[in-house]
Amino acid sequence: MLHFGKAVDSNEEEYRGFYCKSDVNRSRLAMLLFAVPIAGFVVNDYMFYGVSLEFFGFAALRAVLLLVTAIEFVYVTRVKSYHSYDLMLFSASAVIMTGGGIINALRPQNFVVQMVITIVSVFVLYLVVPFRFSYQSILSSAATIGESLIVLFILKPIEPAITFTLLFSMLLANLIAAISS
DSSP: OEETTEEOOHHHHHHHHHHHHHHHHHHHHHHHHHHHHHHHHHHHHHHHHOSSHHHHHHHHHHHHHHHHHHHHHHHGGGOOSHHHHHHHHHHHHHHHHHHHHHHHHTSOTTOTHHHHHHHHHHHHHHHTSOSOHHHHHHHHHHHHHHHHHIIIIIIOOSOHHHHHHHHHHHHHHHHHHHHHO
16 A cells, blocks of 8 residues: 555554554544643733733634644544544644744743743654654654744844753754654
């Protein structure tokens, strides 16, 4: 069988097919883990921006990300094959990570919590979301590179030691999570 131009071992296909239902249940847990900070940081946005146009913009973007998560949460139970499962999870995760990156790029300068959330997201992608390792690697690498670019070029932290610590932590999180996965 071919998958993205590569032959897929029939043992892998049978294995993934057998565990598809349990993978769906685990991925639903991961979706909840992603939804909590998306929703919870609305309070944080209010503390930074008060009742302003920026606050309502962030709240609207967060609402869209929560809607994507809710749709994924409902429809992932209806997948019949791991190919559709992988595609759905990859697509929804990419949308959520892109939206999170937009939010992080517009946050106040030196807001370190966004890096911590990205590090936690990397661990969730590798260790909680059960899908292809290559997809996990692509999403985690994109999140790490995107967040690093946001820190370096948009937020421009003043302290070089803090910048190094943040970037090194992101790299180390990816290595540890990938090896653990």
